[in-house]
Amino acid sequence: MPCTVIVGAFWGDEGKGKIISYLALKDKLDVCVRTGSVNAAHTVWLEGKRYALHMVPAAFVYEKCRLLVGAGSNVHVAKFLEEVEAAKVKNRIGMDYQASIIEEKHSTQDKTSAHLKGLGTTGWGVGPAIEERVRRTAKIAKDIPELQPYLTDVATEVNNAIEADKKVLLEGTQGLLLSLFHGTYPYVTGRDTSAAAICSEAGVGPTEVDEVLLVFKAFMTRVGAGPLPGELIKEEALKRGWFETAAGTGRDRRSAPFNFELARKAVKVNGATQAALTKLDASYPECKSARKYDELPSEAKQFIKEIEKQTGIPVVLIGTGPEALDIIDRRK
Numbered sequence: 020m021p022c023t024v025i026v027g028a029f030w031g032d033e034g035k036g037k038i039i040s041y042l043a044l045k046d047k048l049d050v051c052v053r054t055g056s057v058n059a060a061h062t063v064w065l066e067g068k069r070y071a072l073h074m075v076p077a078a079f080v081y082e083k084c085r086l087l088v089g090a091g092s093n094v095h096v097a098k099f100l101e102e103v104e105a106a107k108v109k110n111r112i113g114m115d116y117q118a119s120i121i122e123e124k125h126s127t128q129d130k131t132s133a134h135l136k137g138l139g140t141t142g143w144g145v146g147p148a149i150e151e152r153v154r155r156t157a158k159i160a161k162d163i164p165e166l167q168p169y170l171t172d173v174a175t176e177v178n179n180a181i182e183a184d185k186k187v188l189l190e191g192t193q194g195l196l197l198s199l200f201h202g203t204y205p206y207v208t209g210r211d212t213s214a215a216a217i218c219s220e221a222g223v224g225p226t227e228v229d230e231v232l233l234v235f236k237a238f239m240t241r242v243g244a245g246p247l248p249g250e251l252i253k254e255e256a257l258k259r260g261w262f263e264t265a266a267g268t269g270r271d272r273r274s275a276p277f278n279f280e281l282a283r284k285a286v287k288v289n290g291a292t293q294a295a296l297t298k299l300d301a302s303y304p305e306c307k308s309a310r311k312y313d314e315l316p317s318e319a320k321q322f323i324k325e326i327e328k329q330t331g332i333p334v335v336l337i338g339t340g341p342e343a344l345d346i347i348d349r350r351k
């Protein structure tokens with residue numbers, strides 16, 4: 020803090036929603052800017068209730084946090100309105116005038132294109148919607164009557180907040196290896212997902228960022244097609260406690276052990292200064308709900324030390340369960 024970027028290290032689903040919800044509550048975030056689009060679902064567990072957020076920033080859990088949707092994001096209007104209602108954030112959420120709109124036709128294009136289907140897209144239409152923005156025929160937020168109450172200049176709001184020394188978080192979606200530029204092309208999403216792109220979508224310059232917090236999961240997963248080094252068969256994934264289904268689409272996630280070489284790449288390309296490690300309890304069940312580093316078994320500590328050694332950045336937050344507060348916080 021004050022300005023932190025949260026970015027995923029691998030193919031998304033690292034648990035960014037959980038880390039953001041923890042930081043919102045613990046650090047009392049002032050502002051959180053969501054980037055990306057409706058294809059990403061950020062899961063937040065709060066007091067036994069589960070939210071899978073496609074549009075509303077995961078920091079909504081802290082009731083004083085101002086929530087913003089950046090100019091570079093792609094907005095699904097019905098989903099946005101539905102989540103604003105469900106999360107009860109109507110009076111504290113804003114959206115940039117120039118955010119792009121995803122329409123039903125984009126989803127249809129996504130689902131009916133043999134090429135996109137072959138890549139295993141989520142089917143929300145994010146790629147086709149971005150194509151339309153590039154052609155400069157896309158609708159933007161200010162064209163939509165239902166969005167009028169929310170419109171604001173996000174870049175100005177967020178830069179003013181940074182200048183006033185407020186605690187600002189820029190919420191990235193997916194992970195580096197789904198980046199259009201840096202990922203496993205063509206098995207990637209329709210946008211750059213790196214830390215620099217998150218800043219760009221929010222309207223924040225690189226010199227304003229204090230920390231880039233890279234989120235790792237204790238193992239790797241991906242949905243859709245494309246390479247996954249060290250991929251396990253489903254039976255083995257189940258045995259190791261690493262089998263998951265996607266929060267957004269319900270599809271099975273493929274899984275593989277943590278890969279240090281890919282981790283180092285993610286640190287470099289994102290300029291990461293710190294790491295979070297989620298789902299440590301999936302690999303080491305004795306860690307479940309631990310709140311102190313000393314409570315961890317020595318194999319788990321060894322794994323964390325190895326990540327720090329191989330990536331050169333400290334693992335400051337460790338997730339030990341699904342609830343927002345199931346975290347070991349090693350920040351000073």
Ligand code: IMP
Nearest residue numbers: 031058059060139140141207208242243
């Ligand atoms: P699209 O982003 O819907 O175009 O899908 C392109 C690829 O990115 C597919 O492999 C999707 O499964 C993957 N993808 C998109 N969003 C997410 C996400 O939030 N988590 C994990 N994978 C995603």
Ligand code: MG
Nearest residue numbers: 032060061266
């Ligand atoms: Mg997700």
